[in-house]
Amino acid sequence: MxxxxxxxxxxxxxxxxxxxxxxxxxxxxxxxxxxxxxxxxxxxxxxxILRTHYSVQENVELAQLSWQTFNNFAQYLEDDEASCGLVKCGYMIWAPEGDKLEPLRASLEAQHQQGIPLQTLDASQASELLPIARFDDAALISFEPEAGFADxxxxxxxxxxxxxxxxxxxxxxxxxxxxxxxxxxxxxxxxxxxxxxxxxxxxxxxxxxxxxxxxxxxxxxxRAERHTVLALEGPEAYTFNMPVFKDLASSGMLYGRSYGGTQMLVSEGVVGETLDSPDTEQGDVSLDAIVEIGAQVAERFPSFETAGLATSWTGVYDVTPxxxxxxxxxxxxxxxxxxxxxxxxxxxxxxxxxxxxxxxxxxxxxxxxxxxxxxxxxxxxxxxxxxxxxxxxx
The missing domain is CATH 3.50.50.60 (FAD/NAD(P)-binding domain)
Incomplete structure (x- = not known):
């Protein structure tokens, strides 16, 4: 038994x-x-967040195969009632002139060679997709339509x-x-x-x-590493039709997505707080972290300068070297x-x-x-x- x-x-x-x-x-x-x-x-x-954009090419293949499952989740599980909560809104990533530009260009070229559908956008085209953001400093903007987020x-x-x-x-x-x-x-x-x-x-x-x-x-x-996630309540809608974003121009390399209505879910893509032992309990979200992330958001999304904090939580990563x-x-x-x-x-x-x-x-x-x-x-x-x-x- x-x-x-x-x-x-x-x-x-x-x-x-x-x-x-x-x-x-x-x-x-x-x-x-x-x-x-x-x-x-x-x-x-x-x-x-779901995307196939990776600068490590081995991950792109895993992400491609996984997207095929997410995109046909109920059929894959042979369960008509199964849902992954997929919102297919696309993924937009950009970089300014500087040290992130050529790495982004190289990553996009590798993705293209691996068959990922990508679009290179100018600032005007990017604004049509994500009108609450500014793109005047973006030297390269890419959009991956087959991406989004799920539960x-x-x-x-x-x-x-x-x-x-x-x-x-x-x-x-x-x-x-x-x-x-x-x-x-x-x-x-x-x-x-x-x-x-x-x-x-x-x-x-x-x-x-x-x-x-x-x-x-x-x-x-x-090692276990804790990261802060914020949901900001802004004055403008961030609809489910607007793409997930990755801002390589911000100091924290922000990423974010719609959280419904006028809310933006946002966090930093940098090293977090190392924990002495594994712990999934919620950690403290400091006012300093809220202010720092909020300032970066306001730089990219001007109307969110007056955003309020709707909610926050911490997530723990299992991190290798x-x-x-x-x-x-x-x-x-x-x-x-x-x-x-x-x-x-x-x-x-x-x-x-x-x-x-x-x-x-x-x-x-x-x-x-x-x-x-x-x-x-x-x-x-x-x-x-x-x-x-x-x-x-x-």
Whole structure:
């Protein structure tokens, strides 16, 4: 009764996607475990932005595959009632003259070569799409029409429901306490609800990955980092028809989107506050942070100089040294694989990542090579470094 074809640890958007894909690809008996409830952790804190723009080309392929799923979500899950809450409003990114211009140009050229539909806009065309913004300092503006935002919590719970329909057992409120290894091979896990056996374990523990490091003795470079998100109430409408934006001209490399009505959801794309230990509880949002982000918003969106604060929250990233994930088999322990260190990109890539982690666990060829994402890259120096600096679009 307690033996499974595969066990997935962590029921956020990556873990639920992995469990779903394991069942979809033929695993008959899958167990998904979470210390809390499905999607309750960092998934519920996501801003939900979807795009294929990355300056690390490997990520573009994952984002492309994931967009295909988001764009046909109910059909993909074979559930007419499933929804990811997709708003297809497009994604606009721009840079001024200076150190971000050529990196942006190079990233866009690579995207074009990978078949991403893109439009280069002048200031007048950009203003038609995002009339509340000013573009007089923008040297390069790109628009990706096949982009937008969705609801990460809804995606996680939909994946979990679809997984259950395919026979996956989902146990919430169960804390994994130890990985059981015998002669260099994983054979199961000990938990607060007892022992569960499997020769395939996939860890999607996110900011709790240091627990996996303690169980295995492996060095798994990841830290928990807290970021502030604001919802500003402005005097002008920011409708769902207006695109998501990324402002490489601002000091914080702001990103934002409509939050409905006259509200803008906005945050900085820079390094956040490192936490001493994993913690998804809401942190303090300082007045200084509100003022600093608000001043940058007002510089780009003049009418928002008088905006009020509608709400705020903090989200926690699982960050690696190069701000990109570790995916696949871990060395020295057969049957153990992982996906961690998404550094704020996990939701965007979750359908494709869940599928390739499931393929790898089942011994199948993977849709996208896992080699660039291996943990060995930190020793070899073959890092997946983005062109815009730490904490930015990578």
């Amino acid at each position: 307690n033996t499974y074809d595969a066990i997935v640890i962590g029921a956020g958007v990556i873990g639920t996607s992995t469990a779903f894909h394991l069942a979809q690809l033929g695993a008959r008996n899958v167990l998904l475990l979470d210390r809390k409830t499905v999607g309750e952790g960092t998934t519920s804190q996501s801003s939900g 990460a919590y809804l995606v996680a719970t939909s994946f979990a429901r679809a997984a259950r329909r395919r026979g996956v057992t989902v146990k919430e409120g169960v804390n994994v306490e130890r990985l059981i290894v015998d002669n260099g091979r994983v054979v199961g896990v000990d938990t607060s609800a007892g022992r569960f056996l499997s020769d395939q374990v996939v860890s999607t523990q996110n900011i709790w990955t240091p627990e996996l490091a303690a169980w295995t003795g492996l060095s798994l470079p990841v 190069d701000w990109n994930p570790v995916l696949g088999q871990l060395p020295g322990i057969e049957g153990l694989s992982t996906g961690f260190g998404f550094s704020g990109h996990g939701f965007k890539l979750s359908p494709a990542v869940g599928r390739i982690l499931a393929q790898q666990a089942l011994g199948m060829p993977t849709d996208v090579s896992l080699a660039p994402y291996s943990i060995e890259r930190f020793a070899s120096g073959k890092l997946l470094v983005g062109k815009y600096g730490s904490g930015a679009v990578s």
